[in-house]
Amino acid sequence: MFRNPRRAALLLAAGAAAAGAGGLLDCRDSATAVSVSVSTPLRHFLSAASTGLLSRNPLLAPWQGGFPILNSFASASDAPINASNQGSGGISDDSRCGRGCLGRDSIANAAAAVGPAVVNISCMHEIHGWALEKSIGSGTIIDPDGTILTCAHVVADFQSTKAVLRGKVSVTLQDGREFEGHVINADRHSDIAVVKIKSKTPLPAARLGSSCNIRPGEHVVALGCPLSLQNTVTSGIVSCVDRKSSDLGLGGIRREYLQTDCAINRGNSGGPLVNLDGEIIGVNVMKVWDADGLSFAVPIDSIVKIVEHFKRNGRVVRPWLGLKMLDLNPMVIAQLKERSSSFPDVRKGVLVPMVTPGCPAERAGFAPGDVVVEFDGKPVESIKDIIDIMGDKVGVPIEVLVKRANNVSVILTVIPEEADASR
Numbered sequence: 001m002f003r004n005p006r007r008a009a010l011l012l013a014a015g016a017a018a019a020g021a022g023g024l025l026d027c028r029d030s031a032t033a034v035s036v037s038v039s040t041p042l043r044h045f046l047s048a049a050s051t052g053l054l055s056r057n058p059l060l061a062p063w064q065g066g067f068p069i070l071n072s073f074a075s076a077s078d079a080p081i082n083a084s085n086q087g088s089g090g091i092s093d094d095s096r097c098g099r100g101c102l103g104r105d106s107i108a109n110a111a112a113a114v115g116p117a118v119v120n121i122s123c124m125h126e127i128h129g130w131a132l133e134k135s136i137g138s139g140t141i142i143d144p145d146g147t148i149l150t151c152a153h154v155v156a157d158f159q160s161t162k163a164v165l166r167g168k169v170s171v172t173l174q175d176g177r178e179f180e181g182h183v184i185n186a187d188r189h190s191d192i193a194v195v196k197i198k199s200k201t202p203l204p205a206a207r208l209g210s211s212c213n214i215r216p217g218e219h220v221v222a223l224g225c226p227l228s229l230q231n232t233v234t235s236g237i238v239s240c241v242d243r244k245s246s247d248l249g250l251g252g253i254r255r256e257y258l259q260t261d262c263a264i265n266r267g268n269s270g271g272p273l274v275n276l277d278g279e280i281i282g283v284n285v286m287k288v289w290d291a292d293g294l295s296f297a298v299p300i301d302s303i304v305k306i307v308e309h310f311k312r313n314g315r316v317v318r319p320w321l322g323l324k325m326l327d328l329n330p331m332v333i334a335q336l337k338e339r340s341s342s343f344p345d346v347r348k349g350v351l352v353p354m355v356t357p358g359c360p361a362e363r364a365g366f367a368p369g370d371v372v373v374e375f376d377g378k379p380v381e382s383i384k385d386i387i388d389i390m391g392d393k394v395g396v397p398i399e400v401l402v403k404r405a406n407n408v409s410v411i412l413t414v415i416p417e418e419a420d421a422s423r
Contacts, residue, residue: 102219106276110221111233113278116204117141120172120225121154138224138271144202150270151285152186152193171197174231185310189253191285192306209279211299214241222262222284224271236262258282261293273297317392319416322359326351327382344403348381349373364414374401394418
């Protein structure tokens with residue numbers, strides 16, 4: 001029947017391919033391989049059929065020792081089917097999915113972990129008893145005692161440097177309960193505020209994560225109440241981890257944001273940005289209205305420091321030096337040394353391209369071209385390092401080691417002033 005042994009082999013391969021997992025290999029031509037997928041019943045049938053075919057047809061004898069179809073179909077093991085580990089679509093669950101792994105239910109699980117703590121915030125701005133506008137936004141309960149994180153622009157108007165509350169703040173939980181909220185603190189520059197509600201029973205609270213190790217491309221989930229539509233979940237990725245306020249054309253004090261492509265709309269402000277572990281890594285504050293996929297959140301590590309300032313000082317205290325600074329890396333340093341051979345030999349640090357006239361830094365002796373390598377006795381690699389070291393030290397002398405042209409080292413003593421909130 002099968003006078004051509006290759007035709008017989010190809011017939012077996014075609015039969016396997018029609019059903020779908022095994023592999024065929026011509027022993028006389030190791031470069032020729034056919035990979036197919038085969039169901040369990042057909043695997044057993046083809047195994048038996050191939051055994052009979054090879055034994056009865058002497059023309060196929062050369063393949064009996066080297067044609068692996070005998071092993072491909074017969075020895076392929078079948079993974080046991082566990083219905084309990086499959087969803088409605090037959091896809092296995094995330095039980096083997098590690099931390100940060102994206103599985104079938106990863107986004108749903110992250111949303112479920114934080115969802116009960118996400119609230120809708122609304123308040124009416126009144127003047128002399130007249131209701132002028134209704135402000136809507138979102139927030140997240142971060143403590144069972146009723147402490148809520150949200151955006152400052154949702155709950156306060158800023159006239160000059162003082163926050164003016166927008167009348168009564170109404171807070172609605174996911175389960176439908178409503179509370180009257182009180183604004184504890186609000187910071188205009190970071191756009192972060194803390195609201196407090198009182199409940200006779202403990203409230204659901206979300207876990208705080210960390211934003212310091214987030215990488216571009218990580219999956220994130222945004223929750224909130226866009227257009228007052230409660231329990232809304234969107235997802236996306238982190239597009240940038242350190243988008244500077246200056247990149248967005250925002251003046252004033254330097255800020256950094258997490259940029260994502262999550263869908264954010266009016267009412268999402270103050271809602272949480274969550275990682276796949278169900279932890280808050282940021283608070284959504286704004287989007288670019290004339291572009292899709294450009295949303296921004298305040299990193300949770302910055303928010304934790306802001307809340308600490310609220311508790312300690314009743315406001316955010318920001319020291320001011322009056323320096324324009326630029327982070328240095330090996331490529332920038334190499335370029336600067338090409339332009340000027342006198343540029344100091346440094347491997348890292350912060351460049352000072354400009355000093356504001358009359359500022360604390362100018363009085364301390366800073367000059368354009370200085371490279372800050374140590375701040376308060378600690379080595380620095382970025383502007384963020386300097387900000388973190390300063391903390392809320394206002395009026396406290398700080399020693400700074402700078403390097404100048406031709407590797408001249410100078411120690412300067414600067415006394416930071418509190419930043420003018422109107423800047």
